[in-house]
Amino acid sequence: MEKNLKDFKAILESRIKGASRIFIVPHLNIDLDAIGSASGMAEICSCFKKETFIIVDDAPSNMNVGVRNIFDASAERYQMISSVELEKYRQEDDILITVDVSKKDLIPSKVEVSLSSFSKILVLDHHKSDEHSIESADSHIDIETSSTCEMITRLMKLFGISIDKWLAKALLAGIFLDTNKLKKNTDEKTLEIAARLIRRGATIQDVNDLFVEDFENDRKVQHLIDGAEFVPYHIHNVAVIYNHEHPDTLYTQAELAEAADYLLPYKVDAAYAIGVIGPDQIGISARTTGGMKIVDVMHVFGGGGNEHSAAAKILETSDVFLIREQLLKLLRQEDFYFVKSTALVEEVENQQRAENSTSDAVVITPVEGILVKEKKFLAG
Ligand SMILES: [Mn+2]
DSSP states (O other): HHHHHHHHHHHHHHHHTTTTTTEEEEEOOOOOHHHHHHHHHHHHHHHTTTTEEEOOOGGGGGOHHHHHHHHHHHHSSHHHHGGGGHHHHOTTTOOEEEEOOGGGGSHHHHHHHHHHHHSEEEEEEESSOOOOOOOOEEEEOOOOOHHHHHHHHHHHHHHHHHHHHHHHHHHHHHHHHHHHTSSSSSSSSHHHHHHHHHTTTTTTTHHTTTTOOOHHHHHHHHHHTTEEEEEETTTEEEEEEEEESSTTTTTTHHHHOOOOOOOTTTTTSSEEEEEETTTTTEEEEEESSSSSSSHHHHTTTTTOOOOOOEEEEEEEEHHHHHHHHHHHHHTOOGGOOOOOOOHHHHHHHHHHHHHHHHOEEEEEEETTTTTETTTOOOOO
16 A cells, blocks of 8 residues: 555656646535645645645535635635636646545536646545546555545655644544544554644644534524424334424525434434425425335425435425425325334334323324324333
């Protein structure tokens, strides 16, 4: 692996030296690994006194707090352009380096259409390549490595380029993102690289600070989750989430998805979050751990998805209660559920019997005439 990276280092050096200008492209929907590795690559190129540009099309307002922090600082240190500006900076013998991405549809389309105009293209990535990947003899794709930031840190070591405190933080942030803070895809080498960056001045606290959630957004989603009702249908449990207090609250489909995701670990076959997503538009986001055919349910509402996550957009209504009722009716149909093992059915039925004789938390909703337990789980 190290030998491969050494080979790549030699190629990179000769390509940089032969280039007029260098353009670095991280993937769209930029994340901490992409912006960190783009910054590190820009640092390497600037050590060769080459004019270097990082191409980012994402609107800063759409970035999360941590990405925005690194992006803003990176834009102060390096030349950041959008793909629309690319043409005016182009010269002959320019090279393009993609970082944390190899697939054509994950880079700005304006860059994709001009791929053939670059004298050389280099790809540095840790994602599996496929038929949609950019073809280049100068690629280094290593899916064994935790992150592109880990690769960049190794490259900088091979080049003997010093890493300052800010860059150390940016690179460690990328490693943290892709390893879920060193909890996955982490081996001895990753830890060594992390330690190296910490010695260069990155602190765990500084990096953790980049992972803060947006408080307002978090409160909004939590408030939506407060409206969850847990509906037991025979042996199945489903969570339906909606804002009964303020049914007109505007949500994004991502917020609905976040709310549905949140409920999944609580022994439900599926969770559905319903909310207004636009004028006369209601969104439903559905999640399942595998017990329910949520795609089939979302099909009824004109939506779709895959076996674990699905969604629908319903037009010409903003009546959350109406959609909830329609959904509850569908959820009573047995054929939307996967069959459970007899042992599990027995266990659930026993628990139901035990609970029904003691519980006073069961209420009958007048609208539906079905059993609804507010914020209480059937099988605990
Ligand atoms: Mn990555």
